[in-house]
Amino acid sequence: QVQLVESGGGLVQAGGSLRLSCAASGRTFSSYAMGWFRQAPGKERELVAAISWSGGTAYYADSVRGRFTISRDNAKNTVYLQMNSLKPEDAAVYYCAARLRTIATTSTAYAYWGQGTQVTVSS
Numbered sequence: 001q002v003q004l005v006e007s008g009g010g011l012v013q014a015g016g017s018l019r020l021s022c023a024a025s026g027r028t029f030s031s032y033a034m035g036w037f038r039q040a041p042g043k044e045r046e047l048v049a050a051i052s053w054s055g056g057t058a059y060y061a062d063s064v065r066g067r068f069t070i071s072r073d074n075a076k077n078t079v080y081l082q083m084n085s086l087k088p089e090d091a092a093v094y095y096c097a098a099r100l101r102t103i104a105t106t107s108t109a110y111a112y113w114g115q116g117t118q119v120t121v122s123s
Contacts, residue, residue, distance in 0.1 A: 002026045002098045002112040009094060009117030012086055016121075020081040022096030022114055030054075030074040033103045035110055036081045038092035038119075048094070049081060050103040059103050064090070083119070091121045 008020040020036065035050035049070035050059045058070050069082040079096060094117050097110035104110065 002029070002032060004096050004098060004112055004114035006094065006096050006114045006117040009119045011120045011122065014086060014088055014121055014123050016086050017082070017084045018086065018119060020083065020094055020096075020117060020119075022079045022081075024077045024079070024098065026077070029077040032098040032100055032112075034070075034072060034079040035097045035099075035103070036070060036079075037095045037097060037107055037110075038090075039095070039116075040092040043092075045095070045107050047105050047107070050105070051079065052103055053101060057103060059105065086119075086121045088121045088123045091119055093118050 003025040004022055006022045012018050033052050036048045037045050038048050039045040048061050051070045051072055055072050067085045072079040096114045098112040099110045
């Protein structure tokens with residue numbers, strides 16, 4: 001069982017940066033691949049970035065590649081999403097999610113979810 005708590009969302013101007021954090025409970029955090037998803041009003045939840053249990057492999061959606069960076073600190077049971085050059089279309093509720101072992105790109109593959117953190121980008 002893994003419990004996830006996101007933080008770091010807020011209001012930022014276009015072109016600005018935010019760093020999201022997701023703190024996980026449990027002693028087996030390093031066994032889980034982690035993903036950051038987002039959902040804007042009226043849109044489906046989409047994968048933004050994911051990272052393998054070791055941190056050695058990362059996946060990025062085309063829309064954020066080169067602007068966002070996912071990382072993890074297994075000693076702190078925390079995964080991060082550094083978001084730079086934010087655009088109004090990045091505004092959404094951002095969720096972190098966990099699944100055992102390998103990265104997956106679909107939301108249904110992730111068993112554990114946080115409550116989400118709002119990111120608002122003003123133009």
